[in-house]
Structure formats: structure tokens, C-alpha cells
Amino acid sequence: MIQPAKPADLVTVNIDGKDIAVPKGTNVIEAARLINVDIPHYCYHPKLTIVGNCRMCLIEMGMPAVDPATKAPIMDPATGKQKINWIPRPQIGCGTNVSSGLHIRTQSPMVKDCREGVMEFLLINHPLDCPICDQAGECKLQEQSTGYGRGYSRFVEQKNVKPKRTQLGPRVTLDDERCILCSRCIRFSKEIAKDDVLGFIDRGSYSTLTCYPGKTLANNYSLNTVDICPVGALTSTDFRFKMRVWFLKQTNSIDTESSVGANTVVWSREGAIYRITPRRNDDVNDTWMADSGRELFKSVKSADRLTAVKVNSADSALDIAINAATQLFKEGGAAVVGSGRSSVEEQFLTKKLADALKASVSLVSRVGEGDKLLVSADRNPNVRGALVTGLIKSLPSQKLTDLAAAIDAGKIKAVVSVGEDLAAAGLSAAQLAKISIVYLGTHANATSVAAKVVIPTQSVFEKNGTLVNQQFRIQKFARAVPAPAGATDDTVVLAKLAGVAATDIASVWKLIAAEVPALTTMSYANIPETGLLLDATPFAALPFVEGETLHYKPTAPVAATA
Amino acid sequence: MAVIPLERKPLSFAERTYLPAIASGLKTTLKHLFAPNITMEYPEQRPAIPPGYRGVPTLVKDPHGREKCVSCQLCEFVCPPKAIRITPGEIPADAPERAHVEKGPQAFDIDMLRCIYCGLCQEVCPEEAIFLQNQYSMTGYTREEMVNHKDRLYELGGTLPDEHFKWDKKLDAEKHGNAH
Numbered sequence: 072m073i074q075p076a077k078p079a080d081l082v083t084v085n086i087d088g089k090d091i092a093v094p095k096g097t098n099v100i101e102a103a104r105l106i107n108v109d110i111p112h113y114c115y116h117p118k119l120t121i122v123g124n125c126r127m128c129l130i131e132m133g134m135p136a137v138d139p140a141t142k143a144p145i146m147d148p149a150t151g152k153q154k155i156n157w158i159p160r161p162q163i164g165c166g167t168n169v170s171s172g173l174h175i176r177t178q179s180p181m182v183k184d185c186r187e188g189v190m191e192f193l194l195i196n197h198p199l200d201c202p203i204c205d206q207a208g209e210c211k212l213q214e215q216s217t218g219y220g221r222g223y224s225r226f227v228e229q230k231n232v233k234p235k236r237t238q239l240g241p242r243v244t245l246d247d248e249r250c251i252l253c254s255r256c257i258r259f260s261k262e263i264a265k266d267d268v269l270g271f272i273d274r275g276s277y278s279t280l281t282c283y284p285g286k287t288l289a290n291n292y293s294l295n296t297v298d299i300c301p302v303g304a305l306t307s308t309d310f311r312f313k314m315r316v317w318f319l320k321q322t323n324s325i326d327t328e329s330s331v332g333a334n335t336v337v338w339s340r341e342g343a344i345y346r347i348t349p350r351r352n353d354d355v356n357d358t359w360m361a362d363s364g365r366e367l368f369k370s371v372k373s374a375d376r377l378t379a380v381k382v383n384s385a386d387s388a389l390d391i392a393i394n395a396a397t398q399l400f401k402e403g404g405a406a407v408v409g410s411g412r413s414s415v416e417e418q419f420l421t422k423k424l425a426d427a428l429k430a431s432v433s434l435v436s437r438v439g440e441g442d443k444l445l446v447s448a449d450r451n452p453n454v455r456g457a458l459v460t461g462l463i464k465s466l467p468s469q470k471l472t473d474l475a476a477a478i479d480a481g482k483i484k485a486v487v488s489v490g491e492d493l494a495a496a497g498l499s500a501a502q503l504a505k506i507s508i509v510y511l512g513t514h515a516n517a518t519s520v521a522a523k524v525v526i527p528t529q530s531v532f533e534k535n536g537t538l539v540n541q542q543f544r545i546q547k548f549a550r551a552v553p554a555p556a557g558a559t560d561d562t563v564v565l566a567k568l569a570g571v572a573a574t575d576i577a578s579v580w581k582l583i584a585a586e587v588p589a590l591t592t593m594s595y596a597n598i599p600e601t602g603l604l605l606d607a608t609p610f611a612a613l614p615f616v617e618g619e620t621l622h623y624k625p626t627a628p629v630a631a632t633a
Numbered sequence: 634m635a636v637i638p639l640e641r642k643p644l645s646f647a648e649r650t651y652l653p654a655i656a657s658g659l660k661t662t663l664k665h666l667f668a669p670n671i672t673m674e675y676p677e678q679r680p681a682i683p684p685g686y687r688g689v690p691t692l693v694k695d696p697h698g699r700e701k702c703v704s705c706q707l708c709e710f711v712c713p714p715k716a717i718r719i720t721p722g723e724i725p726a727d728a729p730e731r732a733h734v735e736k737g738p739q740a741f742d743i744d745m746l747r748c749i750y751c752g753l754c755q756e757v758c759p760e761e762a763i764f765l766q767n768q769y770s771m772t773g774y775t776r777e778e779m780v781n782h783k784d785r786l787y788e789l790g791g792t793l794p795d796e797h798f799k800w801d802k803k804l805d806a807e808k809h810g811n812a813h
């Protein structure tokens with residue numbers, strides 16, 4: 072990883088005759104990447120320790136010559152410059168961090184020979200599986216044999232046979248013939264997932280990746296090994312043979328399973344999502360994400376998805392439903408149940424709605440166990456957003472006890488729920504029957520059944536928006552697939568209910584910038600893909616439920632988890 | 634645009650009688666009256682198809698009657714008018730003789746209303762499973778009828794000789810190969 076460096080920490084290195092200044096200690100592969108020189112590699116991964124076992128990154132290295140006795144530079148009379156002492160043998164790039172004056176050559180004949188040789192050895196026992204291999208299209212072995220390989224095979228002997236279609240765990244399938252023994256997966260399991268179950272057995276060309284006997288690769292981070300495997304040895308059992316990757320459209324999104332807000336890429340084709348993978352963000356999730364977050368897209372096409380606007384259980388239209396809801400609110404005694412799963416834009420409009428109705432606002436908190444890595448204790452992705460937009464002033468509780476009491480006292484007659492199941496949040500069936508419910512949500516539940524007005528809305532994969540994660544980093548997600556017919560964007564519905572003239576995300580952001588002090592300079596378009604850190608100091612005293620996770624340390628004392 | 638007036642050439646006397654033109658027309662008619670037929674009683678008679686002809690794309694089986702396509706979807710990718718649609722599937726691990734191939738098409742559709750008979754699918758196929766063969770006439774009353782599904786594609790394709798038997802070699806290696 073490249074840390075932003077003070078100018079004093081910069082050293083000058085020479086890559087293929089070009090001088091560049093890079094932070095001291097930068098890995099040679101990363102230094103070359105800065106000037107768009109590709110040093111092919113397999114085992115090197117920026118977030119894992121370096122083992123140097125694939126030998127693909129061989130390059131030539133040298134240092135400026137100095138006289139051993141006087142330390143005076145030795146000049147080369149031919150060029151008039153300081154002579155370079157090239158190391159006579161090739162060196163691995165990944166195993167070297169730059170130091171001042173380092174010279175490297177990545178295009179010399181020796182380097183070319185090395186790469187061809189390494190590629191040839193890697194391909195000796197490699198099966199001709201590309202047509203049935205899920206990695207094809209994003210395979211480093213394919214790319215680098217095209218880019219740096221010899222182009223033909225001299226191997227006439229029989230190839231080694233190794234186990235295929237091995238289930239390493241509930242989500243990962245292993246094809247040992249395709250493994251190039253880079254050990255990335257082993258290092259990931261040991262260093263990041265802290266579940267050291269993988270290893271090599273046997274020697275030489277019989278080396279085989281396997282699970283420790285009696286164990287499985289079952290931890291909640293197992294699919295990251297599939298992401299980092301440079302070849303098609305480790306494949307996702309769920310995505311296996313579903314679609315070739317070159318057909319898939321990539322959309323940047325955010326993992327909504329907890330307040331970590333891991334950056335993700337949603338891969339879809341023609342309105343169907345096929346997989347979710349992590350997107351690198353060195354301040355949030357590095358290059359990882361939890362397996363549980365990769366399954367969230369399954370609910371998009373589930374059978375209990377709401378697709379019809381209902382008023383008093385009869386099919387209706389959006390505008391009629393909005394009018395019906397407005398009629399319900401006219402009777403007074405309205406309350407709003409917002410959501411920590413809504414985007415910042417939706418929470419802002421929920422607040423506008425609550426202000427217009429002079430209604431109280433409650434949120435439902437979801438707390439689970441944090442895994443100290445990329446799933447935090449707060450399972451709402453955007454409680455911080457509700458604080459920033461002023462929707463709530465204090466942290467939500469898990470049950471709506473105040474609202475229940477107000478309903479029992481007969482003070483509340485109508486409740487708007489933005490995707491929250493009121494029954495799950497502690498309201499009894501009798502309490503639900505006493506009030507008129509306006510339900511905005513994606514899936515059917517007890518609340519949508521009890522509701523007078525049901526307006527189907529869109530999932531996080533079908534709309535644009537932003538979320539504020541536990542670090543108070545505002546991050547945006549984009550629409551990956553079109554919503555099913557009948558589901559309307561939450562912001563449109565909320566804007567209509569609140570009587571706000573905002574039709575798209577840009578116009579909502581104009582209002583947000585005008586009204587929310589913390590977000591004055593922002594618009595949806597100018598939030599960078601890696602997010603923007605907001606000022607957390609106004610909320611420093613709140614007892615947030617999260618414990619420590621990757622790139623996050625709680626500042627306030629951690630509240631006892633309920 | 635400039636207008637260029639052209640002078641019309643006056644007809645000669647012989648031309649004005651139309652007799653030479655009539656005579657030459659009759660000569661052509663007479664010649665064909667006695668020449669051998671070049672038209673054909675289609676569809677009872679069918680033309681001989683020259684080698685290399687690009688007819689309807691079809692899926693073929695190997696000489697042992699086994700499916701060759703592994704649903705790599707390269708033809709779907711290369712097809713310029715996007716006529717091909719494949720749903721890949723997994724060959725179950727207990728399938729006899731076929732388990733080692735692992736992957737095969739669940740569904741394979743070629744929309745012949747889209748196909749332009751370019752032959753790129755045949756060219757790109759790494760398994761030599763799709764061929765444009767002699768079939769040239771496709772008819773149907775509905776759009777749906779003009780989509781060839783997997784079973785129809787195999788029916789049209791039949792069997793072609795195979796010199797490689799790649800997957801047999803693979804199975805062979807698995808049985809007797811360099812297993813440790």
C-alpha cells in the first residue's frame with residue numbers, strides 16, 4: 072500500500088530509464104505501476120505479506136556504482152553519467168522496496184526470457200480448461216501468457232492430474248489442476264481471516280492446495296480467496312458456471328449489511344445480478360468484503376417482493392395512493408418511522424415529511440455481533456446519515472416502545488413506515504389494528520399486510536443514493552439494475568408525500584446542500600467513489616454500538632449491546 | 634445541381650420499323666427453347682451445395698453421439714447481431730463418462746431472424762461444436778418458430794467427424810495419468 076508521504080520521504084528511482092520520485096519503501100511493483108509499467112506478478116498482493124514464490128515478477132536491478140574506498144561515484148566515460156552496477160542475476164520485484172538511486176529494467180532481453188520461462192513452467196501442467204473455466208476473461212494466467220508467454224508449448228509428456236471439483240467449504244469450489252501455487256489464499260486465510268485452514272501438501276509439481284484434514288474453508292470471508300486467486304482454481308460455488316464475466320456490467324455499490332459500508336461492485340447482465348465483489352478502498356475495506364454481503368442481491372428477485380400499489384388492499388396507482396395517504400394524515404396524530412437502511416437522500420426527505428406532518432420520528436436499531444473485521448455490530452448501514460440529516464438526535468433503540476405507548480394512549484392515528492416492519496419492531500397486532508399504516512417498502516411483511524396504503528419501493532441495487540458509514544464517511548451507490556415494474560424510487564415517493572418538489576437525485580441534493588449544514592458543499596456527482604469523510608465531532612458523545620473493526624476504532628465508550 | 638441537356642440521337646429507318654429488335658428477341662427465345670434447362674423444380678429438386686457454404690448454424694455431436702458444446706459462450710459473445718443466447722449449466726458430478734467435462738449448455742437458442750450467416754460462431758468455437766452447414770431454408774409462421782432451440786440445433790447439426798477427442802484424452806489421463 073502506498074502511504075501519502077511527506078516530500079522528505081521521497082526517493083528517486085529509475086524505471087526503464089525514467090526517473091520518478093516515490094515514497095521510500097514503496098514496493099517495486101507499485102512504483103512501476105505509478106508510471107504505468109506493468110510488472111507481471113501472481114503471488115504479490117498489496118494487502119498480504121510477500122512470499123516471492125511465483126517468480127513472475129523477475130526484473131533486472133542495479134545501484135549506482137561508488138568506489139568502495141572513497142565512496143566517490145564511479146563515472147561511465149561512455150555516457151558521462153554515474154555507472155550502474157547491475158546485479159548479474161534477475162531479482163524478484165515484489166521482494167524489493169525502493170531505495171534511493173535504485174535502477175530497474177523491466178524490458179531487457181533477460182527479463183523477457185525470464186518471463187517466458189516462468190510462464191512455460193506454469194503452463195506445463197496447466198489444464199486446457201479455459202472454455203469451462205469461470206476465471207476466463209479475468210484470469211491473470213490468460214492475460215500474462217498472452218502478454219509475456221512464448222506462445223506455443225514444447226511439452227509433449229502427459230500432464231499431471233489433480234483433484235477437480237473439490238468442495239473446500241460451503242461457498243468455495245477448488246480445481247487443483249488450475250492452481251499455480253501462489254499461496255495468496257493461504258496467506259489471506261491466515262493473515263486476514265485468521266482462520267488458517269489452507270495449505271499445500273506434497274512436493275514439486277505434485278504440490279496440491281488442500282484444507283487441513285477435518286476442517287473446511289467456512290469462515291464468513293472465504294469468498295475473498297476466490298477474488299484474489301489469480302487463476303480459476305478457487306471459484307465461487309454460487310457463481311460457478313452461471314455467466315461469463317465479460318457479459319457482466321459493473322456498477323459501484325455499497326455493502327448494506329452493516330455500518331462498515333464496504334465498497335462493492337455489482338455485476339449484472341440485462342437486469343439480473345450475478346455476483347457482488349469487493350472494490351478496493353484503502354480507508355474502509357481494503358480489498359475485502361464478507362461473504363454474507365455478497366448474498367444480499369438474492370432478495371431482489373424474491374417471491375415476496377412488493378410490486379403493486381395497494382390502497383385498502385385493492386390495486387391502485389401511485390398518485391391515488393399518495394392522495395389516500397394525505398387524507399389519512401389530515402386526521403392528525405401522525406408518526407413517522409424512518410429507517411437506518413434508507414439512503415441519506417431518503418432520510419432527508421423523511422425528515423421533510425415529518426416536519427410537514429409535525430410528526431415524531433423514530434428509527435429502529437439493529438444490533439448484531441461485530442466480527443472485528445468488516446461486519447460491525449450496527450446492522451443498519453446508515454444510522455449516521457440520520458444523525459447528519461437531523462432526522463434523529465439520539466441513537467435509536469431496538470423496539471418502538473414510545474410509539475407503542477403513544478398508540479395505546481390513542482395519540483397516534485396514522486404511521487408512515489419507511490421500510491420498517493413495525494411488528495418486528497415491537498408493535499402488537501392489536502396496536503397495528505388501531506392505526507392506519509402507510510407502508511413504503513420492498514418486501515411483504517406483517518406491516519405491509521396490515522397497511523392501509525402500500526407503496527412498493529426500490530432496493531439498493533435499483534436506485535442511486537449515499538450512505539454514511541461508521542467512520543462518518545459518506546459513500547455513494549449507483550443503480551445496477553432496473554427496478555421491477557410497480558416499484559418506485561423511495562425519494563420520489565417521499566418527495567410526493569412531503570410535498571417537496573424534487574424529481575431526481577440531483578434536485579434532492581440541491582435541497583440537501585441548502586439545508587443540511589454538514590453537506591453544504593456537496594452534490595451527488597462530486598462525492599468521490601471512495602467517499603468523503605464528514606465531521607464527526609458533533610456526534611462524538613453518542614454511545615455508538617460498534618466495536619473495533621478494520622480501519623475503525625470507536626471513539627466514544629462502547630454501549631452495552633442489548 | 635447543374636443540368637446538362639443531352640441531344641437525343643434520331644432513330645434510323647430500320648430502327649423505326651422495330652423489325653431488327655423483334656428478330657433478335659425471337660432469336661434468344663429460340664435458343665433457350667432448345668438449350669438444356671437451367672432452372673430447377675424447387676423444392677422437389679435441390680441444388681448441390683458447394684463446400685464451404687454457410688447455411689444455418691447448427692450444433693454437432695461427436696462420433697459417439699456426445700454433446701461437444703461446453704457453453705463457453707464465446708459464440709454468444711462474438712455474434713455480431715446477438716442472435717445466440719446460451720444458459721450455461723453444470724454436468725452433475727455423478728454423470729457417467731461426462732462428469733469430467735463439468736459444463737454444458739442448459740439451453741441454447743439461435744434466433745434465425747437475427748442471424749446474418751456470418752460464420753463467426755463457427756470460427757470462434759474452441760470445441761468445434763457449432764457449424765454452419767448445408768441447411769439454407771428456414772420458414773415459420775411466428776417469430777418463436779424462427780428461434781432454433783437446443784434440440785432443434787442438434788437435430789439439424791447431426792454428427793461430424795472429430796480428430797481430437799480432447800475430453801476423452803482428459804478422461805484417459807485422469808484414469809491412468811500422472812496421479813501422485
Ligand code: SF4
Pocket residue numbers: 197198199200201202204205206207208210211212213249302303304
Ligand atoms: S485458470 Fe485461467 S488459464 Fe487456467 S483454465 Fe482457467 S481461465 Fe484458463
Ligand code: SF4
Pocket residue numbers: 249250251252253254255256257280296299300301302304305
Ligand atoms: S488456489 Fe489460487 S490463490 Fe490459492 S495458491 Fe492456488 S492459485 Fe494461489
Ligand code: SF4
Pocket residue numbers: 690708711712713714715716717743747748749750751752753754755765
Ligand atoms: S452465423 Fe454469425 S450471426 Fe449467425 S449465429 Fe453465428 S455468429 Fe451469429
Ligand code: FES
Pocket residue numbers: 111112113114115122123124125126127128129163164165166
Ligand atoms: S509476484 Fe514476485 S515472486 Fe510472485
